[in-house]
Amino acid sequence: MNKSTFKGTIISIQPRIRLTRSFDEASHTYLGYAITLKGELVNTKSTFSIGIEKAAQAKHEFKVNDVISEACVPVPDPDMEPAEFHKVSKLKLLSKGTTGSTSSPWELVPPALEVYRQRGHRRLAARTYDTKCISCMWGARMPVEIIIDNWNPRGKKKYRFETFCYGPLNCKLYKAGPKRKVEVRNKMVYIEEDWVDEMAVEHRDPEECSW
Numbered sequence: 001m002n003k004s005t006f007k008g009t010i011i012s013i014q015p016r017i018r019l020t021r022s023f024d025e026a027s028h029t030y031l032g033y034a035i036t037l038k039g040e041l042v043n044t045k046s047t048f049s050i051g052i053e054k055a056a057q058a059k060h061e062f063k064v065n066d067v068i069s070e071a072c073v074p075v076p077d078p079d080m081e082p083a084e085f086h087k088v089s090k091l092k093l094l095s096k097g098t099t100g101s102t103s104s105p106w107e108l109v110p111p112a113l114e115v116y117r118q119r120g121h122r123r124l125a126a127r128t129y130d131t132k133c134i135s136c137m138w139g140a141r142m143p144v145e146i147i148i149d150n151w152n153p154r155g156k157k158k159y160r161f162e163t164f165c166y167g168p169l170n171c172k173l174y175k176a177g178p179k180r181k182v183e184v185r186n187k188m189v190y191i192e193e194d195w196v197d198e199m200a201v202e203h204r205d206p207e208e209c210s211w
């Protein structure tokens with residue numbers, strides 16, 4: 001497949017994680033990092049996103065305001081990926097940008113994926129994510145695969161995106177938004193109550209104020 005060349009400034013770098021839901025169960029697949037760039041894609045001005053693997057991030061330590069380049073291909077299934085392009089090759093760091101915000105939204109080099117897994121997340125209102133959190137390393141926009149019949153994992157599935165926050169519990173920008181609803185078999189609906197998020201982050205210091 002022909003690769004698309006790109007060059008751009010990083011405006012967001014967040015964990016690249018896929019969520020699978022089945023009734024009240026949720027599991028995560030850690031794919032790497034999702035980077036949104038403002039620049040040129042095949043010599044055309046564009047804002048676009050690429051997915052990279054964790055080894056590439058460990059090597060380059062990308063963050064917001066860095067300028068990077070090279071080549072990528074469209075993802076085969078946009079329902080299953082937080083980024084539009086992947087299989088990035090010859091990745092180059094052209095220039096290190098100035099340090100971004102050191103408080104919410106945090107625009108630093110994002111931590112290892114293991115740190116996200118250890119911290120756990122809370123749901124984050126989609127509008128808050130869109131307006132305040134896109135550049136924050138603690139935000140994540142996950143593709144979600146919903147297995148409708150938990151007795152038949154190969155049966156009907158639905159797809160959507162959900163937004164989450166891995167950041168400090170006292171972030172002033174945080175808004176939970178509505179409870180998430182998951183379609184299950186026989187047209188029933190599972191509603192994810194607040195205690196699910198509370199349990200996911202109960203091991204963290206509520207007064208944690210920075211990273």
Ligand code: SF4
Pocket residue numbers: 104105106124132133136137138139140164165166167168171172173174175
């Ligand atoms: S709500 Fe979460 S993702 Fe948004 S700025 Fe605060 S810590 Fe970052």
